[in-house]
Amino acid sequence: MKRNERLIDFTNHLINRPNQMLNLNQLSKHYEVAKSSISEDLVFIKRVFERQGIGKVETFPGSLGGVKFSPDVTDELAKQKALDIIKLMEEDNRILPGGYIYLSDILGTPKNLKSIGQIIAHEYLGKDVDVVMTIATKGIPIAQAVAEILDVPFVIVRRDAKVTEGATLNVNYTSGSSSRVENMTLSKRSLSIGQRVLIVDDFMKGAGTINGMKSLVHEFDCFLAGVAVFLEGPFRGERLVEDYKSILRVDSIDVANRSIDVKLGNIFDKNLDLFEEKK
Amino acid sequence: MKRNERLIDFTNHLINRPNQMLNLNQLSKHYEVAKSSISEDLVFIKRVFERQGIGKVETFPGSLGGVKFSPDVTDELAKQKALDIIKLMEEDNRILPGGYIYLSDILGTPKNLKSIGQIIAHEYLGKDVDVVMTIATKGIPIAQAVAEILDVPFVIVRRDAKVTEGATLNVNYTSGSSSRVENMTLSKRSLSIGQRVLIVDDFMKGAGTINGMKSLVHEFDCFLAGVAVFLEGPFRGERLVEDYKSILRVDSIDVANRSIDVKLGNIFDKNLDLFEEKK
Known part of the structure; x- marks a missing residue:
């Protein structure tokens, strides 16, 4: 394979193996060229990926040396992607x-989901997330x-245990807006002790559900790596969870005029980085 | 940007826009090179993508001409990916x-989901699928x-209507193994008349749930583009749906010895292509 062609294949190879360490010796064997050629290829790829905001390419030296591609967007691109979703949110009806x-339409379109994934991953890249947790269905x-x-x-936490989950661990929680006690459940074998868990969900008001998931993380002897929601809704009073990131925020819903006021969430607010401060 | 670098960026650009028509004039402007250079790049990319089994690159001539990348795996790679999942399935415990x-572990790992997506997409690529339908949760x-x-x-069909779905269309269905009548519901605005719907699910036994989704497709005045399930379980008697594709098949489960016999499903069985025959 000539360099031109190898660069194309290598680019695809990296993009399809996000956040995985790839061994340079194996790559050299795979492409049947010297390790030095692979390293030269990586100089090109690294330059383009970083300049074009595709992500970070890190090379690690030594005989066990390797390369790792971490897809990442720039702050600006993350914000632009959120603004694009705001446009969809402001549609009538x-x-x-x-x-x-x-x-459901926004959260059922691969392009939007990719943007949401990129915005959240941009925030937690390099923060040692072992597993992502959410609750059925829309999260x-x-x-x-x-x-x-994040690879x-x-x-998936559920509100009711299913026979296909095996032994489960269950916690009770109250919603933020009422004091009704509810149940959530997660398969016992889903998490291992000591894992760092990133909680994500589609929507948050009083944060009762998020708080329930936090207590599940605790009961599994795991650590909380962060909380990120797609949309933070209007809520009066104190939320049960304070350390969260939101992509979008809705402060008020005008039902009579069928309009909502959607703003960027606190994930873009670098000065109010509550989660970072408390760590 | 030099050709080497442009090829890297262009490869990434295509991979991130699967099954989308990209205009050659716009690409030429974007890269600030002549359209002929873009066409030359595409010769390289097309050759590598097709030889390496990354997918199909089609160019369309004319002033509105464009390029479309359809990610696709070869028959052999699709089968290999299924065999890799069988290995996971046969694990103890x-x-x-x-x-x-x-x-849940298999269906909660991005790599496996990508394989499952590739195997199913390989089957339905070019068959005019407008929308994919599934039922909560594991599908x-x-x-x-x-x-x-498929871009x-x-x-997402649900068993209970939620206030966040707006007006819904509901159907009743019976499971394949019992005659209990159940309900499933889908937001009225999820589908438009005449769309071609591909139904997918994680698991199928008597196909009652799949049959319910088929009647939803019908009630929405849509067309069925196909049915594909990850795993087909053991079932005695006649299934409610005959035209389906399965990636894997389990014929028997030995609870005493905690072992299962997992085989490749009928999606790999080119001679018994029931769905095709009946079309």
Whole structure:
């Protein structure tokens, strides 16, 4: 394979193995060229990936040396992707009876999910996330999008235990807005002791559900790596969880005029980085 | 940008826009080179993508001409990916009380989901799928993986209507193994008349759930583009749906010895292509 062709194949190879350490000797064997040629290729790839905001390419020296591609967007691109979603959110006809917001179309479109995954992964890249956790149903596509970029598994908490989950660990939680006690459950074998868990969800108001997942993380003897939600809704009073990141924020819903005011969430607010301060 | 670097960036550009028509004039402007240079780049990319089994690169002539990248695996690679998942399936400790199979780890790992998506997309590529449909919960990651490759949206059927879905269309269905009548529901605005719907799910026995989704497709005045499941379980008697594709098949579960016999499903069985025959 000539260099031109190898660069094309190598680019694809890296993009499809995000956050995985690839051994340079194996790559050299795979492409049937000297390790030095692979290293030269990587100089090109690294330059383009970093300049074009595709992600970071790190090379590690030594006989066990390797290369790792971490897909990442720039701050600006992350913000632009969020603004693009705001445009979709402001479309007419999205306000449902009771002031709920219809989101299923946005969260059922691969392009949007990829953007959401990139924005959240951008925040937690390099922060040692072992596993992404969410609760069924609408958080699942978000968890999957984030997990794909970080190259970690994701686990799905449910409100009711299923026979296909085996032994489960259950916790009770109260929602932030009422004091009704509810139950959530996760398969016992989903997490291992000491794992760092990133909680994601589609929507948060009083943060009761998030708080329930936090207590699950604790009961599994795991650590919380962070909390990120797609949309933070209007809420009066104190939320049960303070350390969270949101991509978008809705402060008010005007049901009569069928309009909502969507703003960028606190993930873009670098000065109010509560989670970082408390660490 | 020199050719070497442009090829790297262009490769990434295509990979991240699966099944989208990209205009050659716009690409020429974007890279600030003549359209002929873009066409030359595409000769290289097309050759590598097709030889390495990355996918198909089609160019369309004319002033509105463009290029479309359709990620696709070869028959052999699709089969190899399924065999890799069989190895995971045969691990000990996967049989749950009642003879259920624990799959949440497999279906919560991005790499496996990508393989499952590639295998199913390989089957339905070019067959005009407008939207992927699944039922909550475990089918969702599979639907997302398939939809991402085909670049179409996915919709999630639920067993209970939620206030965040707006008006819903509901159907009753019976499971294949019992005659209990159940309900499934889908947001009215999820589908448009005449769309071609690919139904996917994680597991199928009597196909009652799949049959329910088929009647939803019908009630929405849509067309069935196909049915694909990850795992087909043991079932005695006649299934409610005959035209389906399965990636894997389990004929028997030996609860006493905690072992299962996992085989390749009928998606790899080119001679018994029931769905094709009946079309």
